[in-house]
Amino acid sequence: MPKGFSKDEMHAIKAKLIIKGKELISKYGYKKFGIRDLTAEVGIANGMFYKFFSSKEDFFYFIVNEEKEVIRKKINVGLLKYKNEPINALKSFYLIIMTELHSNPIMEAILLKNEYSPIVSKMTEEELLEEREKSLQPIMDLANYWQENGLVKEDIDINIVFASLRSLVMLWFHRKEIGEDTYPQVIDFLIERICEHVKLQGDVI
Amino acid sequence: MPKGFSKDEMHAIKAKLIIKGKELISKYGYKKFGIRDLTAEVGIANGMFYKFFSSKEDFFYFIVNEEKEVIRKKINVGLLKYKNEPINALKSFYLIIMTELHSNPIMEAILLKNEYSPIVSKMTEEELLEEREKSLQPIMDLANYWQENGLVKEDIDINIVFASLRSLVMLWFHRKEIGEDTYPQVIDFLIERICEHVKLQGDVI
Numbered sequence: 001m002p003k004g005f006s007k008d009e010m011h012a013i014k015a016k017l018i019i020k021g022k023e024l025i026s027k028y029g030y031k032k033f034g035i036r037d038l039t040a041e042v043g044i045a046n047g048m049f050y051k052f053f054s055s056k057e058d059f060f061y062f063i064v065n066e067e068k069e070v071i072r073k074k075i076n077v078g079l080l081k082y083k084n085e086p087i088n089a090l091k092s093f094y095l096i097i098m099t100e101l102h103s104n105p106i107m108e109a110i111l112l113k114n115e116y117s118p119i120v121s122k123m124t125e126e127e128l129l130e131e132r133e134k135s136l137q138p139i140m141d142l143a144n145y146w147q148e149n150g151l152v153k154e155d156i157d158i159n160i161v162f163a164s165l166r167s168l169v170m171l172w173f174h175r176k177e178i179g180e181d182t183y184p185q186v187i188d189f190l191i192e193r194i195c196e197h198v199k200l201q202g203d204v205i
Numbered sequence: 206m207p208k209g210f211s212k213d214e215m216h217a218i219k220a221k222l223i224i225k226g227k228e229l230i231s232k233y234g235y236k237k238f239g240i241r242d243l244t245a246e247v248g249i250a251n252g253m254f255y256k257f258f259s260s261k262e263d264f265f266y267f268i269v270n271e272e273k274e275v276i277r278k279k280i281n282v283g284l285l286k287y288k289n290e291p292i293n294a295l296k297s298f299y300l301i302i303m304t305e306l307h308s309n310p311i312m313e314a315i316l317l318k319n320e321y322s323p324i325v326s327k328m329t330e331e332e333l334l335e336e337r338e339k340s341l342q343p344i345m346d347l348a349n350y351w352q353e354n355g356l357v358k359e360d361i362d363i364n365i366v367f368a369s370l371r372s373l374v375m376l377w378f379h380r381k382e383i384g385e386d387t388y389p390q391v392i393d394f395l396i397e398r399i400c401e402h403v404k405l406q407g408d409v410i
Contacts, residue, residue, distance in 0.1 A: 114322075117319075121319070125381070132387075160394045163383065164394055164395055167376055167391050170375075177333060178375070179337055180330070185365050189362075189369055190395060190398070
């Protein structure tokens with residue numbers, strides 16, 4: 001293993017590993033992605049990878065978490081467009097998640113290769129809870145703003161409203177079973193039902 | 206391979222393979238279930254299995270389809286209890302599917318071992334369509350009866366109503382992601398929303 005890299009050089013190598021790693025995962029997904037290919041691309045010895053990450057799995061989680069953070073921010077920005085239009089915000093919530101997930105090359109690769117469920121199944125209950133909280137906190141702030149300003153019905157549980165919309169995203173994995181034609185109809189129908197529940201008398205959805 | 210089995214003996218062997226196969230699959234799921242164990246239990250040569258089924262996969266599909274047929278019948282019987290109570294029928298639809306799936310030892314084994322999605326992913330669009338039609342036909346007959354007798358709103362698309370309820374079953378696979386506590390609340394909430402849409406003015410849900 002090469003010795004004597006400066007701190008700056010180490011930083012640069014790590015940054016390169018991440019950039020090249022993202023490229024390779026976008027191309028091959030998780031299973032077919034190899035550390036040897038990555039270190040070869042970056043031009044370092046294979047063993048040096050382990051100065052930065054403890055395993056391929058650890059590296060992969062790091063990358064996926066970075067991408068999820070990017071996606072979360074985009075979702076929040078997307079929603080803020082509808083700060084004063086709760087029904088449009090709710091209708092967009094599902095759509096923004098789907099669009100951002102599928103326009104992100106890393107998430108798209110993982111989703112299409114069915115490599116997302118195995119990631120989730122390895123996460124602990126605490127990690128998943130933390131993820132959900134990170135995702136839902138800015139949305140809850142928005143929902144509180146709506147309730148304080150009388151923009152939505154008072155007696156609704158907005159947590160469950162958002163949790164339900166978020167759950168619909170997972171039906172994407174079952175689109176074949178639901179039926180490719182029926183699937184978008186089911187999604188539209190359920191989103192309409194949720195919005196119908198939230199809207200104030202007189203609102204048009 | 207032993208020769209000279211009569212037709213009746215062959216029938217008896219096939220029946221034994223199916224019975225013992227169901228026991229073993231309930232116990233081990235698909236991956237860990239082996240044809241050698243099965244033929245040993247039945248007391249026949251290993252090669253003889255292939256007189257009846259072309260592969261382990263073929264055998265497994267046969268078993269799973271038999272179980273699905275049993276479950277479908279139970280769902281239909283369960284729904285007929287609510288022939289004149291559409292809202293109760295709809296509310297029960299999801300619950301009956303879940304109960305029957307999880308009280309069936311073979312389906313339960315496959316579900317808990319995450320062996321259900323790989324089965325579905327190998328099925329063709331035609332096979333899946335046939336499955337859906339088998340599942341939904343008796344329910345559509347019931348729905349037509351409701352519409353003819355003015356028991357539900359006239360202008361609703363009852364196909365999508367049932368397809369949506371059926372889709373909710375698939376969220377079970379994502380209960381960890383949704384959150385073990387939130388998951389049942391999301392299901393209840395979405396079922397309520399669907400029923401709210403179908404009910405006649407004045408119906409209580």
